[in-house]
Amino acid sequence: MNTRVSDAISMGIRVMCYRFHSRDLIADSIETVIGAQHYDANISVPGCDKNVSTRTEELLGHIDPRITQPMNELLCKEFTQKEVEEALNNIGDLKAPGPDGMPSIFYKKFCGLVGEKVTHEVLNVLNGGPMPENWH
DSSP states (O other), X not given: OOHHHHHHHHTTOOOTTSOOTTHHHHHHHHHHHXXXXXXXXXXXXXXXXXXXXXXXXXXXXXXXXSSOHHHHHHHHSOOOHHXXXXXXXXXXXXXXXOTTOOOHHHHHHTHHHHHHHHHHHHXXXXXXXXXXXXXX
């Protein structure tokens, strides 16, 4: 964002009512940030790096956490083989096939043949590993 515009917004000057070439860029940037509206909350802090960082921690300190420590620990746990198997069993047999074109019934029916390899690769990705290049 243009520093002059950013500083003016921080100081409470109404710059958006004036016509200049970066107005649309600013409006588009705000729209993009607000695209996160599907999350629990959105906090927008107008300003520039000269004055925002000093108050951000103070601002965040006034927000009550929605995730408790036990919830956070549960969310941070590694996925397990049991969870992958449960997820597969909860998918309808002929529901939307993946990029490989195979419906879930294939993996259910041939679990003995491909289950261990598929589960290993899925767990690797879910637990933070790189996605294999041949996956789409």
